[in-house]
Amino acid sequence: MKRILIFFIMVLGLVTSSVGQATTETSVTSIWDDPMISFYVVVGFLFVVVILVLMVALYMLQVLNYMVKQATKERSERLGIVYKEEPSFWSTIWNKSNDFIPIEKEKEIMLDHNYDGIRELDNHLPPWWTGLFYGSIVFAILYLIFYHVSDTLPLQLQEYETQVAQADEQARKLKASNPVAIIDETNVAIVTDPVALADGKTTFLSNCASCHRQDGGGDIGPNLTDDYWKNGGSIQNIFTVVRHGVQGTNMIAWEGFISPDKMQNVSSYILTLKGSNPENPKKPEGELYVPKEVSSDSTKVQASL
Numbered sequence: 690m691k692r693i694l695i696f697f698i699m700v701l702g703l704v705t706s707s708v709g710q711a712t713t714e715t716s717v718t719s720i721w722d723d724p725m726i727s728f729y730v731v732v733g734f735l736f737v738v739v740i741l742v743l744m745v746a747l748y749m750l751q752v753l754n755y756m757v758k759q760a761t762k763e764r765s766e767r768l769g770i771v772y773k774e775e776p777s778f779w780s781t782i783w784n785k786s787n788d789f790i791p792i793e794k795e796k797e798i799m800l801d802h803n804y805d806g807i808r809e810l811d812n813h814l815p816p817w818w819t820g821l822f823y824g825s826i827v828f829a830i831l832y833l834i835f836y837h838v839s840d841t842l843p844l845q846l847q848e849y850e851t852q853v854a855q856a857d858e859q860a861r862k863l864k865a866s867n868p869v870a871i872i873d874e875t876n877v878a879i880v881t882d883p884v885a886l887a888d889g890k891t892t893f894l895s896n897c898a899s900c901h902r903q904d905g906g907g908d909i910g911p912n913l914t915d916d917y918w919k920n921g922g923s924i925q926n927i928f929t930v931v932r933h934g935v936q937g938t939n940m941i942a943w944e945g946f947i948s949p950d951k952m953q954n955v956s957s958y959i960l961t962l963k964g965s966n967p968e969n970p971k972k973p974e975g976e977l978y979v980p981k982e983v984s985s986d987s988t989k990v991q992a993s994l
């Protein structure tokens with residue numbers, strides 16, 4: 690009993706700790722905002738509770754059964770009656786579903802023929818086997834009716850298509866409610882908010898500095914502080930390089946590793962490095978990039994040249 694109690698306490702501890710984790714994650718990841726997830730967690734929790742209650746109930750039932758048996762035995766002993774144990778519920782079911790002709794009676798069901806000493810018993814199939822066999826026939830007929838004749842239930846392909854449609858709809862809603870998720874080359878903009886730039890710096894230092902140096906002066910990757918760019922120096926150009934990488938070089942596509950808003954932040958941060966003149970920079974690579982807004986203003990073009 691003590692061991693069972695300890696087991697229950699351990700299971701409960703496990704369950705509560707996993708639910709605890711679930712709640713702490715709520716604030717961080719967005720999947721927990723999905724009401725279905727919380728629903729599944731609650732249902733899962735209830736399921737575990739029901740199983741535990743059932744286990745306890747079964748155990749209590751066994752104890753009760755044992756006590757009743759013991760009491761009957763004692764009583765019959767007192768009254769001098771021979772005690773005969775009744776077969777339990779399970780053993781009755783077991784015997785019924787394995788209803789063989791017992792070995793002692795095999796002689797009666799032995800067939801006449803005899804092939805080189807190999808003879809045949811006319812034992813019938815166990816009821817559990819025939820039950821499964823007839824059950825599968827019934828299942829097949831019902832399956833045929835529901836899935837192919839009346840079309841009441843969806844076939845796999847249909848099911849797949851509805852699920853894909855649902856997921857598309859969900860993704861569309863998510864995008865609509867969260868514009869950050871749809872930042873791409875077409876709508877990326879330079880951010881100037883200090884918090885966003887600080888975030889960009891953090892991303893840069895942890896992901897990019899190994900190749901572009903902490904100050905952006907360039908190492909394996911090009912110098913990001915000068916006016917020369919291999920792939921163009923507009924925010925769109927930079928964002929594109931960060932998002933898709935440059936094929937055949939060490940610059941990988943960061944999409945999937947860094948969220949779109951963070952890619953926008955780090956791209957904007959890179960633009961703030963312009964003219965920071967770090968010590969010992971990498972030689973300019975690529976072409977001189979002149980921002981479009983400036984090119985319309987002749988004095989500034991002169992200045993930047």
Ligand code: HEC
Binds near residue numbers: 892893896927939956
């Ligand atoms: C493993 C090394 C490596 C890492 C890490 C790396 N880069 Fe690069 N990066 C490169 C190389 C090499 C190039 C040059 C690609 C080319 O030849 O066009 C490059 C090019 C670039 C360019 C375009 C420069 C130009 O002149 O057109 C930008 C912008 C850039 N990287 C930003 C980043 C950012 C932001 C990160 C971090 C999220 C990052 N890089 C991480 C190696 C790296």
